[in-house]
Amino acid sequence: MSVQVSRLSNGLTVATETLPHLESVSLGVWVKSGSRHETEEEHGIAHLLEHMAFKGTGRRSALDIATEIEDVGGEINAATSVETTAFYARVLKEHVPLAVDILSDILTDSKFDLEELEREQHVILQEIGAALDTPDDAVFDRFTETAFRHQAIGRSILGTPETVQSFTSEQLHDFMRRQYGADRMVVVAAGGVEHDEFVREVEKRFGDFRPRAEQTAKPQVAHYVGGDYREMRDLRDAQIILGFEGRAYHARDFYASQVLSMILGGGMSSRLFQEVREKRGLCYSIYTFHWGFSDTGIFGIHAATGDTGTEELMPVIIEELIRAGESIEQAELDRARAQFRASLLMSRESPSSRASQIARQLLLYGRPIGTEELMDRLAGLTVERLTDLSARLFSSRPTITAIGPVGRLMPLNTIRDALSHHRPRSIAI
Template identity: 65%
Template sequence: MNVRTTTLSNGMTVVTETMQHLESAVLGVWVRSGSRNENPDEHGIAHLLEHMAFKGTRRRTARQIAEEIENVGGEVNAATSTETTSYHARVLKDDVPLAIDILADILTSSTFDAGELEREKNVILQEIGAANDTPDDVVFDRFAEAAYRDQTIGRPILGTPTTVKSFTPDQLRGYLKCHYTGDRIVVVAAGAVDHDQFVKMVEDAFGDMIAPTNAALPELTEARYTGGEYREMRDLMDAQVLIGFEGRAYQARDFYASQVLANILGGGMSSRLFQEVREKRGLCYSVYAFHWGFSDTGMFGIHAATGQEDLGSLMPVIFDELSKVADHVDVSEINRSRAQTRAALLMSQESPSARASQIARQMLLFGRPVSNAELMERLDAITPDRLTDLAGRLFFETPLTVSAVGPVTPLMDGDTMKAALSGSRRMQTAAE
């Protein structure tokens, strides 16, 4: 692993992976601050700030930012998540200095012009409206809200029309000053880049970003998984349904085991849910399992999209599969999941975008790059007994979360689901 790390005097961490065979590089700035870090009156400000960063600086207009990067054939983008915000660019190797200059400019010299702010608020209001018109967006947003009731970790990243309309340029400046400090930032580059040269460019561009004591930062409340239920009747052709349980945090012992369990249950066409629910019974056109990790919690979920007439038959079949995986996991299933993970890791080595994002996540979560060999060692330690024990604890000892949107009248309520799931477990145990 050709990864090098340097910490600057202002607290920023700079990491590179040189990929000699490439003519391009992906570089970005990852900030340990996302929607979860917002105060109650700041809901949506992290996402709005990400948008406003491209709307003009003291040196460049919004149009000049776009034109300068595209004049050299590059691209620039950004994203806000629950716990991080990222700004990244892809350029040819000779244009890395330009990309660094633009990223530093938008993060240290944005003007937050009032006129631009009002226009961008309108854009985000349209984005919120579009998300509310998209059932598979709504079902996931409400899923998180039900799982983490009345907590910032469960709120939609976009904010609400009321909060978005309320923000001022001074609020944006205050949030930026409070959260975008050197000790909370990782700058990563992968591809055709020289580490020492890149460090010098970052140091020159971001030298004014000082790491303060962070005394003004709001205290991050530990996540508390509650479970809960949300359902919304809509006149649609299909129903979007999510059921979930408390998962594992990134640092937890069972994090990677949870990822493997999700893969075995519903991670591909050979997975149990896909084969039993879709292929054998034809009860839905889409079904999969997933595991989300956060810094101090996680969520294990199953998503299905199906017609109203199949809802009544769908859930008992899913519950049976959850009971079965808590009873038995075959070594061949674990080996298949390991092979899929190994292939994904090796394929990511061929993509500078994938590597930059992967390294940034590892630095923010673990404080160091994690080698593929170390990841595979962790996967190799996973046994069938460990997975069945984990499944039993996940599915039968944590509160259930249910989210459903569409023609969901035939869907049993959360308490009935929990009872049906427990009954399925008892039947499976009795059959042993």
């Protein structure tokens, strides 16, 4: 199995990975445009556009789009993230031409009908309300807003009720013209697909797509600032995130940060899970994450605890972060590498995961990256490098967001001072 890549005359990148044992194909169009490419007045328009793409074209109604793909047993969907938007489908291999045709139709001829627009705006308003009513969703939105204050990268992907209701059909068409061009798009398929046949289908449907987006300016450079956000709610549990500036995809320490996240909170054997949940019973859920972006990143610890656990929780987490800057065992590094390798290999068994991985690599690095190359990068990591990264990362400015009964949660200044001075025994529990 290997990835094949071609480029059409208009600059559109087309890639496939043939998995001959499969009868299905996962395919999609990934666009290098997401919520951070919006102006302040456009907050939420990328997500609304993703919804509206399925609401009718010159050739198909919204119902036609749904029924044509489901008549052959296929699936179609889309997703908006901070830096990309994806439109994707999964079908049996004989129905790939239909899927390519529908995807091209919604990206080249969407009408953005006024009646459909008003209906979808109402749907998204409900989605925003549901997110605000769900503390474990809301805490993540507040987290990025606090970490990247007053920046597009920190804003909620959904937008606000005011901005979402303000958008017109003309604004959607204008945003698509400015952001969607062949130079910023990749079309990828994985599964029972033959590369040359797929390229011909894509050429037929996307060959006339505009070579360049009208707006080529890069989004504002992100600046991590950190800070404190706490929202008292009358709940039975508290949702808490403690975070620090992470590493961008291209940064030297990106993969080291991924592995460090696994060691600290990537599974049941991880340090935080064992110490905070298993040994002390201070929360019912705790894990770490590291999100990379094109020019920055963010490292976070998410914990969910009852209203009586907030006072004891943070000192124990801080102890573990400090300890990571002093010592990491070789066995922990080996275990994290094994988890990483297993995750990569298991994802290769899913055509949807493979298509998404290939698309992400093409947009970020301009080429697909093989499993062996990734493992070589991991093989170069040492415990000394990870402890050095930990000491630097966790002594930077923290971000804390908390929702629920969080009145007894440790103050931000105390957290910052404890981590920057590396004096674990001075933290009272």
